[in-house]
Amino acid sequence: GDSVTQMEGPVTLSEEACLTINCTYTATGYPSLFWYVQYPGEGLQLLLKATKADDKGSNKGFEATYRKETTSFHLEKGSVQVSDSAVYFCALSDRGNDMRFGAGTRLTVKP
Amino acid sequence: EAGVAQSPRYKIIEKRQSVAFWCNPISGHATLYWYQQILGQGPKLLIQFQNNGVVDDSQLPKDRFSAERLKGVDSTLKIQPAKLEDSAVYLCASSIYSQNTEAFFGQGTRLTVV
Numbered sequence: 558g559d560s561v562t563q564m565e566g567p568v569t570l571s572e573e574a575c576l577t578i579n580c581t582y583t584a585t586g587y588p589s590l591f592w593y594v595q596y597p598g599e600g601l602q603l604l605l606k607a608t609k610a611d612d613k614g615s616n617k618g619f620e621a622t623y624r625k626e627t628t629s630f631h632l633e634k635g636s637v638q639v640s641d642s643a644v645y646f647c648a649l650s651d652r653g654n655d656m657r658f659g660a661g662t663r664l665t666v667k668p
Numbered sequence: 669e670a671g672v673a674q675s676p677r678y679k680i681i682e683k684r685q686s687v688a689f690w691c692n693p694i695s696g697h698a699t700l701y702w703y704q705q706i707l708g709q710g711p712k713l714l715i716q717f718q719n720n721g722v723v724d725d726s727q728l729p730k731d732r733f734s735a736e737r738l739k740g741v742d743s744t745l746k747i748q749p750a751k752l753e754d755s756a757v758y759l760c761a762s763s764i765y766s767q768n769t770e771a772f773f774g775q776g777t778r779l780t781v782v
Contacts, residue, residue, distance in 0.1 A: 561710075591770055600672075600759060600773040601711070646710055655701065655724055656761075656771050658710035 559584045563647050563659035570637055570666050578632040578662045580621075580647035588651040590614075590623055590630040595644045595661070604632075604645070637666045670694065672774035674760050680780045686748035689777045693741070693762030699723075700737055701771060702745050703759040711759055717743065750781045 564579040582590065589608045593601040605614030610625035619634045630647060647659040673692040681687050693700050698719050703711035714733065716724040719740040728735070732751070737743040747754055757778050761771040 589769070593773075600775040601761075602773070603770045606770055650769065650771075655713045655716050658712075660710045661708075 559588065559649060559651050559657050561647050561649055561657055561659040563645075563662050565660075565662070567663040567665060570664070572639055572666055572668055573636045574666075576632070576634040576637045576641075576664070578645055578647075578664070580630045580632065580659060582628050582630065582647075582649050584628075584649060584651050586651045588649040590621070591648040591650070591656070592619070592621055592630070592632050593646040593648060593658075595646065597643070601646065637664070639666045639668055642666045672760055672762055672772055674758075674774035674777055676777055677775065678778050678780075680782060681750055683752055683781050684749040686746065687750055687779060688747075689745045689758050689760075689779075691743045691745070691760030691774060693743070693760070694772055697762035697764055697772070698740070699763045699765060699771075700743050701759075701761040701763075702735055702743070703761065705757045705759055705776070707756070714745070714758075747779075750779075752781050755779055755781045 560583045562581050591606045592604040594604045595601050605616040607614040607623035613622045621630050621632045644661045644663045646661045650656045700717045702714045705711045714728045715735045717737040720737050735745045757776040759776045761773045763769045763771045
């Protein structure tokens with residue numbers, strides 16, 4: 558069945574460092590791909606999405622490109638801030654299927 | 669636009685007791701999901717409704733968990749009897765459609781079974 562695999566965390570970075578969180582997927586169809594963020598004590602919030610190959614989703618300085626050839630959707634940010642500290646989830650939604658989530662990657666950004 | 673509302677935010681119960689969670693999705697969203705999120709893991713789908721019909725409940729432990737969505741709007745998730753391993757955050761989410769669209773999440777209910 559469809560699945561998502563994320564890089565294991567936790568990830569600790571200094572402020573203004575570059576961030577990459579790897580995500581790869583397995584799907585039988587043509588899924589839409591998502592990154593969700595969960596700040597401490599809150600529910601999941603959609604960060605960005607891409608609905609077809611080569612689409613780039615972006616929001617709040619974060620970007621991810623839907624790569625069909627490598628079945629990947631890596632999350633990137635050029636300069637992280639302390640306020641970016643959260644847990645990040647990669648997810649996919651395919652025809653007729655529910656939204657499948659990766660295990661999550663905890664990011665801590667230190668001043 | 670109001671978001672997905674869930675209650676209660678926190679609940680502590682003893683094992684073998686029963687508990688119920690409530691969810692009110694975003695107005696107009698046909699699809700409603702209940703997820704279980706165990707600490708340190710990603711959300712796991714328990715049940716998916718399309719309007720008031722069940723689309724997928726393959727991962728719902730039906731011997732103790734039940735859910736309903738009367739009139740295709742609000743939903744309740746019940747656990748009876750609860751076990752220690754049910755301690756988790758229960759997330760409700762809704763989306764306009766069930767395919768290829770993003771889900772909007774409530775803040776969740778943190779359940780602790782002691």
